[in-house]
Amino acid sequence: MDVDLVVPMKHPRDGKSRLRGAVEAARHPGLVLALAADTLAAVTSSAHVRRVLLVAADPEAVGELAQLGVEIVLEPAEKTLNAAFRHGADLLRKDDPHSVVGALQADLPALRAGDLADAFAEAAGRRAFVADRQGTGTTLLLAAPGAPLDPRFGPGSARQHAASGAVPLGKPLPSLRSDVDTPEDLAHVRGLGVGKHTAARLGEPRAELFT
Template identity: 65%
Template sequence: MGVDLIVPMKPPRSGKSRLRGALGGPAADDEHAGLVRALAADTLRAATAAAGVRRVLVVATDPAALGELRDLGVEVIGEDGERGLNGALRHGERHLRAGDPAGVVGALQADLPALRADELAAALTEAAGHRAFTADRHGTGTTLLLAAPGQPLDPRFGPGSALAHTDSGALALRLPAPSLRGDVDTPGDLEHARLLGLGERTAALVETCCVPR
């Protein structure tokens, strides 16, 4: 059974605030938005290439700012007024389940620029139809959450989400999958992702800008 993934995104100019200024330069606002879009584009390119992924849905606060992502074979919709990351995910889940109530729905963070399609596919295989998640490399956050077929996703993203998802009964996946666990919130995270091997869009920005080494 294929998995339908929801990828939530804030407006590129205001999202990822702890990364602001990571690339420097005189047009910091434009460069920041470009970095956020690049992180998402590399994440989505890997997600759509992963075996076992059937559909990728971006739920965006500002869909007009992300029109280019549709060229990657994903669907982009707006939020429905429900606040916060978990609200966006619940909206995406309702959208997907309207077409397939018995399907497997998942949530994937949009800041995995080193993501490898084979590592995402391996996580889907390990989950084997259970409600499951992968923690980030620090062990506190969540980069991927999967529902059981036809069952609620029940997202609990936010500070300490790995523990929150464990407490809610989700299975913590054990595969190493460094690229799947390598979300980017800070310049240090971006450097870690660079060492793993960035996707094309993010690598192009990093190569031409000043990033801490």
């Protein structure tokens, strides 16, 4: 099953507010970009991902991410996370109304392409989601082919997606469940092993993860 993914991103200086203090203030935007770069590098290395649409608050501020093979578009007038996901899904569906569209967070720096492929396989064409490691948030939401994505991201999104009929995926998928919102989350993904962009920002040896 091939999937087209929507990934939203704030301006790097505004993103990941709860992560502030994990590195010096001047390095924070670079860390936010690195988290996204490692997420996108894993995604675009997956044979099951057809297109990746990055919906950005400021496309110029994240323009360097285009070299990873993603398309970058401006976020819609309604500047909310769910609006960004809907906007991206609508653009993708204009080109292929029957495609499988997914919503993925941009803060998964330990992501392995294998975990992503396992999630797609378990979903098996159903509207489904992957809860974060705490079990309350959502890192990935998949639509059924040609069906609405209906994103409900925000506090308690795992419960909201389940209540809306999406199937919670049960495989371990450790790298896909490990998003980064806090310094504690950052410590967790460092234990898993982060990609080369985040590793460079944190002064760690390069990790070879995208298999």
